[in-house]
Structures are given as structure tokens and as C-alpha cells.
Amino acid sequence: xxxxxxxxxxxxxxxxxQTVPLDxxxxxxxxxxxxxxxxxxxxxxxxxxxxxxxxxxxxxxxGGALLxxxxxxxxxxxxxxxxxxxxxxxxxxDFIVEKAAEMGAAKILPVNTDYTNSDRIRQxxxxxxxxxxxxxxxxxxxxxxxxxxxxDRLLADWDExxxxxxxxxxxxxxxxxxxxxxxxxxxDKWAILIGPEGGFSPAERARxxxxxxxxxxxxxxxxxxxxxxxxxxxxxxxxxxGDWS
Amino acid sequence: xxxxxxxxxxxxxxxxxQTVPLDxxxxxxxxxxxxxxxxxxxxxxxxxxxxxxxxxxxxxxxGGALLxxxxxxxxxxxxxxxxxxxxxxxxxxDFIVEKAAEMGAAKILPVNTDYTNSDRIRQxxxxxxxxxxxxxxxxxxxxxxxxxxxxDRLLADWDExxxxxxxxxxxxxxxxxxxxxxxxxxxDKWAILIGPEGGFSPAERARxxxxxxxxxxxxxxxxxxxxxxxxxxxxxxxxxxGDWS
Numbered sequence: 001x002x003x004x005x006x007x008x009x010x011x012x013x014x015x016x017x018q019t020v021p022l023d024x025x026x027x028x029x030x031x032x033x034x035x036x037x038x039x040x041x042x043x044x045x046x047x048x049x050x051x052x053x054x055x056x057x058x059x060x061x062x063g064g065a066l067l068x069x070x071x072x073x074x075x076x077x078x079x080x081x082x083x084x085x086x087x088x089x090x091x092x093x094d095f096i097v098e099k100a101a102e103m104g105a106a107k108i109l110p111v112n113t114d115y116t117n118s119d120r121i122r123q124x125x126x127x128x129x130x131x132x133x134x135x136x137x138x139x140x141x142x143x144x145x146x147x148x149x150x151x152d153r154l155l156a157d158w159d160e161x162x163x164x165x166x167x168x169x170x171x172x173x174x175x176x177x178x179x180x181x182x183x184x185x186x187x188d189k190w191a192i193l194i195g196p197e198g199g200f201s202p203a204e205r206a207r208x209x210x211x212x213x214x215x216x217x218x219x220x221x222x223x224x225x226x227x228x229x230x231x232x233x234x235x236x237x238x239x240x241x242g243d244w245s
Numbered sequence: 246x247x248x249x250x251x252x253x254x255x256x257x258x259x260x261x262x263q264t265v266p267l268d269x270x271x272x273x274x275x276x277x278x279x280x281x282x283x284x285x286x287x288x289x290x291x292x293x294x295x296x297x298x299x300x301x302x303x304x305x306x307x308g309g310a311l312l313x314x315x316x317x318x319x320x321x322x323x324x325x326x327x328x329x330x331x332x333x334x335x336x337x338x339d340f341i342v343e344k345a346a347e348m349g350a351a352k353i354l355p356v357n358t359d360y361t362n363s364d365r366i367r368q369x370x371x372x373x374x375x376x377x378x379x380x381x382x383x384x385x386x387x388x389x390x391x392x393x394x395x396x397d398r399l400l401a402d403w404d405e406x407x408x409x410x411x412x413x414x415x416x417x418x419x420x421x422x423x424x425x426x427x428x429x430x431x432x433d434k435w436a437i438l439i440g441p442e443g444g445f446s447p448a449e450r451a452r453x454x455x456x457x458x459x460x461x462x463x464x465x466x467x468x469x470x471x472x473x474x475x476x477x478x479x480x481x482x483x484x485x486x487g488d489w490s
Contacts, residue, residue: 076466091336095340098470099473102467102468102469102470102473103465103467103469103473103477104465104466104467136468136470137467137468137469137470138467138468139467219489220348220349220483220487220488220489221321221349221488221489222347222348222349222382222383222384223347223381223382223383224347224348224382225343225347225381225382228343228344228347228348228476231473231476231477231480232348232476232477232480234477235476235477235480235481236480236484238465239481239484242465243465243466244464244465244466
């Protein structure tokens with residue numbers, strides 16, 4: 001079988017022999033931008049059925065169709081890790097969502113904190129970024145991006161069986177090593193919480209420190225920007241508890 | 246002493262009682278953009294003498310001056326870690342340099358590889374990004390950004406006592422764990438090599454694999470973009486061998 005160069009997320013069931021209709025944007029992308037012809041192969045995934053190699057049967061720029069051949073990858077769910085972050089400037093917020101998808105977050109939750117600069121996000125744009133990152137990185141799953149909510153509120157409704165690793169800027173320079181909750185094992189539910197530029201407010205920090213399921217970590221002796229911290233914290237987690245080990 | 250909100254790199258000796266003249270750009274930044282007045286404090290570092298708290302003595306937008314009070318941080322050199330990467334699109338190249346400085350690279354080396362898309366960089370712009378990142382992250386050191394060179398050439402002149410950790414896309418999805426050279430200890434000289442989008446060519450991979458001081462690692466089951474891979478690889482290294490532990 002020819003290996004597809006293009007990967008595409010479709011919101012449609014996938015199975016061998018299944019015909020998959022394409023919407024206008026997808027058709028334009030495959031046939032106008034990527035200039036695929038009938039007979040070309042595309043890798044499809046839908047977040048549920050794994051990845052399939054599909055052949056272009058109708059290369060119409062306004063509404064083409066593909067035919068699924070065999071499955072090329074089974075569904076691989078990411079570990080049950082959420083990334084919670086405070087939105088920052090637009091480009092960096094986009095990067096955080098993209099990085100979270102690449103690094104294997106199961107869910108991405110933008111939150112408003114006491115020192116957050118922005119109070120609205122474009123959830124649809126961020127979800128599109130997560131989808132594109134999944135297409136690029138070879139994943140078979142697209143993490144959900146939730147709408148902006150208040151950190152206070154999120155913590156009030158928290159499922160206490162989900163541990164929180166929060167990155168505390170006030171620990172920068174401290175000799176504290178990166179250690180996760182002792183006794184934590186793969187398969188536990190976790191969330192990583194990255195604060196905004198300027199860190200958490202004293203009230204937020206006090207609240208987090210009092211939660212028995214929240215664990216402060218330091219990410220080295222320099223102050224990392226929020227987007228850098230997100231990737232670094234997910235690397236630490238994935239190595240110790242996630243699907244990198 | 247008032248704690249300064251602004252950090253500034255200056256190419257000038259620093260010591261208690263030292264007067265530091267500012268050039269036009271620095272003066273414009275402090276007195277027009279940040280609107281500092283005489284008597285305000287600025288944290289200065291020069292990559293050699295550590296960080297000093299300095300007081301504005303002449304708030305002239307075209308050429309002001311500061312007076313150094315006490316040292317607020319000693320010089321903290323990063324570990325002897327180089328980051329070698331193949332330049333990609335402009336914004337992402339800027340991000341890699343910024344991230345490398347935040348994550349504590351001692352030297353940043355852009356290289357041309359067989360599959361590199363760009364064959365020139367603006368070394369001065371990248372150096373300015375590294376400097377700004379050092380100002381932001383609270384570091385007292387600015388990593389040098391070298392000019393673009395061929396990977397072939399860099400490897401031909403390589404100091405064999407410097408280990409190379411290279412991130413091999415062909416290992417993605419393999420069960421291979423992230424392990425660094427056995428017997429490696431803090432204080433060893435290292436370089437992390439990140440390939441371009443599209444990875445290393447077969448010839449490059451073969452050459453790297455044959456080097457006794459080069460070690461391939463996998464960064465999890467998804468394919469990471471070069472900028473994500475740079476942060477993730479440096480996190481792994483800093484935790485095991487660098488200044489995070």
C-alpha cells in the first residue's frame with residue numbers, strides 16, 4: 001500500500017470499505033492546496049477508530065470523497081493528563097495548545113486566574129489548532145479544548161481523585177527537585193497547571209498549597225515563559241508517569 | 246533596597262559604585278517605553294559579573310546613566326550544554342533560540358542539514374532574541390548564537406569529549422526509552438542535536454549512528470515539531486545531568 005503523505009482528521013466513522021465524504025474546506029485543502037488526484041492516498045483518523053489509509057475516489061474541490069482501505073494504526077489514547085493554563089498573548093496561547101496536543105494531553109483547559117491578562121479566548125480557533133497539531137504529530141486522538149473558565153470554579157468542582165502538578169514560580173532557584181507525588185503510578189489521573197506570566201496570586205497559591213491532591217514543582221533555576229513551562233512540565237510527567245516510558 | 250522590575254543586559258563592567266552609561270536604544274527603552282525616572286532601580290547583568298541593582302542617575306532618553314549599588318545575584322553559568330538545531334520557519338526559529346536560552350543552553354548553533362529548508366539566518370537577530378530571553382528569565386548569562394554552518398563540517402571538527410544526544414524521528418513509536426549515555430555524569434560536556442522537519446537524511450543518520458559519542462533518543466510516541474523537541478530534549482537533559490537536579 002502506498003503510504004499517505006497527508007493526514008486528515010474527519011468527523012466520520014472509519015472502517016475498511018467505508019466511503020468518507022469531504023466538506024468544502026477539506027476538499028479545497030486536498031485537491032486545490034495539496035493538488036491530490038484520484039487514486040492518491042490520504043491517512044484519515046477521527047479520534048475513535050484509529051488511522052486508515054484512504055484512496056481519493058472523487059477529487060472535486062467543492063466536495064470530494066475517499067474510500068477507506070486498511071487500518072494503518074490502531075487508536076492510541078493519550079494518558080489521562082489534562083493541561084490547565086492561563087491564556088497569554090495570542091501567538092503563545094496558540095503554541096501552548098499545539099504543544100499540549102503534540103505532547104499528549106487528553107484535555108486542554110484554559111483558565112482565568114487572578115493575574116490572567118485576557119478574559120476571553122476563541123475556543124473554536126484553539127480547538128482547530130489542537131486538531132491540526134494532531135494531524136501533524138501522527139496522533140490518532142484530538143484533545144478537547146474547553147471554554148475559558150475561572151480557576152476558582154474549576155477547583156471548586158474538582159474530582160479529588162485527579163492529582164494536580166502545579167508549577168510554582170516562587171520555587172524558582174530553590175534547591176527543590178522535580179518530584180511528583182510519591183506513590184503516583186501510571187494510570188493515575190493527573191492535571192498539570194501552568195500559571196500566567198506573573199505567577200499565581202498569594203490567595204491562589206495558598207489555596208493550591210492546601211489541596212491534598214496538588215503538588216508544587218520547580219522547573220529549574222530560570223523563570224520559564226508559560227509556553228516553555230507547559231512543554232517542560234509535560235516532558236517531566238510523560239517520562240515518569242505517561243506514555244514515554 | 247527596592248527590587249527592580251526591569252532587567253537589562255549591558256556590555257559594560259559591573260561592580261558596586263560603577264557608573265554605567267546607556268546607549269540610545271537602552272535609554273529609549275528605560276525612559277520612553279518603561280517611563281523610569283531618576284531614582285528608579287534596574288537590575289543589570291553583563292554575562293560575567295552577576296546581577297547588580299542599579300539606580301537611574303540620568304534619565305535622558307538619548308543617553309542616560311545608572312549607578313551600581315549592591316550585587317543581587319552571583320554569576321550562574323549554565324551547564325556545558327550546546328543546542329544544535331536546523332533552522333525552520335522564522336517564528337519557530339526565534340522560539341527555539343528563546344527557549345534554548347530559558348532552558349539553560351550555554352551555546353546555540355544553527356546548522357544546515359541535508360533536509361534543511363533555509364540556508365541563511367540573521368545571526369544578529371537570533372543573538373538579540375537570546376539576550377532578551379536571558380533578561381526575561383532572570384539568567385545572568387547570555388548564550389552565544391553562532392552563525393549558520395554545515396552539520397557535516399561541524400561534525401568533522403568535533404571535540405570527541407563532547408557527547409551528542411540526537412533526537413531520531415525514526416525511533417518515534419519505538420519502545421525505546423529515553424536513556425542517556427550510561428556512565429554520563431553532571432559536568433560532562435554535551436550537545437543536543439535536533440533535526441529539521443523531515444528528519445535527518447539516511448546518510449546523516451548513518452554518520453551519527455557510527456559516532457561513538459552520539460546517542461539517539463526517542464521523545465515519545467508522537468512526532469514533535471522541532472521547537473517542541475528542543476524544549477523536551479533539554480528538559481530530559483537538565484533533569485538528569487544539568488542544573489535542575
